[in-house]
Amino acid sequence: MNRPAIVPHVFRVAIVGAATLKGRELKEVLDEMNFPVADVKLLDDDESLGQLDQIGDEATFIQPADPEHFRNVDFAFFASDAAFTGRHWQSALQAGATVLDLSYALYGERNVSARSPWIEKELERESGREPGHEDLTTTAVVIAHPAASVLALLLLRARSAGSIQTVAATVFEPVSEQGKRGMDELHQQTVNLLSFTTLPKEVFDEQVAFNMLGRFGEGSSISLKNIEARIAAHFEAIVGKSVPVPSLMLVQAPTFHAHTFSVYIQFDGEIKASALATALAGEHVTIVDPAEDGPSNVNAAGQGNVLVSVRRDARNANGFWIWAAADNLKIAAISAVECAATLSTMRPLGKVQ
């Protein structure tokens, strides 16, 4: 038989913000998930230029996010901060790259939607529909906030255990959501508290070490309220009308990695705890047995799955508590890479030119 040789689809990729926590995570996840890359360009701001790095076994270094570096790039991942994304995404677009924005900068731009492949597959599974064809006009997407993806996945599945009356979710934000600056500030505050010296507060304008905060200080450029609104908006965008947005409270916790979630779900009628656990279990979710170590920031760090424990409320037979933990950076990176895989079907044959 004389079959045509199968030409593997391989893609040229750029990571903008390659020196950020998200950028580094993305680089690892591209590798772990065997995303078919021909070439990965690491781009970042002036501060990080020239830093040596490694892609697979090859040494490489970080280059500026100049238009020329987007030439022939198929997928440009923006793991930079929002301002940097704002300055450079048009260059990527003009060079013909598909833009995947992990900085949320492009949310609200025309034809840019929030995407969560986990939720898209979950909705397809539920409805028995074939995966929808990608819209050929899609040239840029925002990767949904990881807390929105986690909450959406849990609530979509919980719904299959029974009719949901009320959901109240408290979500705990780790400092790594603010990148290396956030990590450094918690670390340095901790060191300084232990040695009784004054605390740096540039990022949060508050003591975050050993402290739980409902809002940051006035001088902080970030706002828990805005992040909470983003999680709610992304939840709605990825889930549609399948599940209403839960009542939501975002709290800053003195933790480095992983979101944790305390979610109260009240059903219309009595259901079994085992039925809820069965409904929640499945791809991307590990139900933690009571005999094992429970979900926590430390246990979730580095995991691609959401760790979940479930129990009935002590007093209310229709009420359940979910305690969950999920690696914020990892889940954002996995979502971005899965999104690129989905979008790759609409790229011209990704042969290296």
Next chain:
Amino acid sequence: MNRPAIVPHVFRVAIVGAATLKGRELKEVLDEMNFPVADVKLLDDDESLGQLDQIGDEATFIQPADPEHFRNVDFAFFASDAAFTGRHWQSALQAGATVLDLSYALYGERNVSARSPWIEKELERESGREPGHEDLTTTAVVIAHPAASVLALLLLRARSAGSIQTVAATVFEPVSEQGKRGMDELHQQTVNLLSFTTLPKEVFDEQVAFNMLGRFGEGSSISLKNIEARIAAHFEAIVGKSVPVPSLMLVQAPTFHAHTFSVYIQFDGEIKASALATALAGEHVTIVDPAEDGPSNVNAAGQGNVLVSVRRDARNANGFWIWAAADNLKIAAISAVECAATLSTMRPLGKVQ
């Protein structure tokens, strides 16, 4: 006129567990609240014997909890651990002292009830009733868990803003609830994490530093589930049938001092956020203005009031989030001293004999 001289009521007090965090807090609060003491005996276990201490301006030292030291004592506060209380409370009782148990050891004993003066006064205010007379057979009381008192106070008041449908409260436990051992373990774990050495886990059998836990390790002698059950039981005991026990989830946070509370309240109908804030405000509660630093462990530490912020849920007009913080040790100590003041009406004239 020949009036009898007014004999001030002054009392002899013993603090059992005087070297514990709770014991030290109690000593301070007795002083701050000007509780009329003639004499304060500091008692504790062998480890702490002979430690020098100070009562007002007088130097004193810690003595063993022997029966002779309860002689002529009016109020014996047990700030020790539960086992120590179990061994010594009968001696105090036999010496004629009224026992105030801050260790929860006596909960469930015959004729021993959980008491929260804040809640008792709140219920009296509401009903317009006069303070009830103390039962003359009361010789020992358990001081209600401070998280139960805080939740009860908030929900009793919230109820006056509108009819409550659902309450889901996540409560964050600080390590000081486990006394100095808990404080030391978080401190030492933090130091060791920063210097990359192994973590001590004797108390929690888990990493508590920079970590949020839904349960402790298997090897821990303490259980979040049991503490949560205690909070619920005390809530019910002090509130009676006025408000149902809220759906409750207890989480261990990497914090030293103060409980924090994320409480979702859903009302039957729409109410104004300002109406809820007004309902919550009052004695023992400080509503924190959005322009000020929000409630947090750090802001609440050392305060006798509960710090509270309120906001409407972003999506649900009938839903509200309360974010609150309260100094666990201080509120337990204040409750104990106020309880002694209430019970003092039934002591024989507290003249020093």
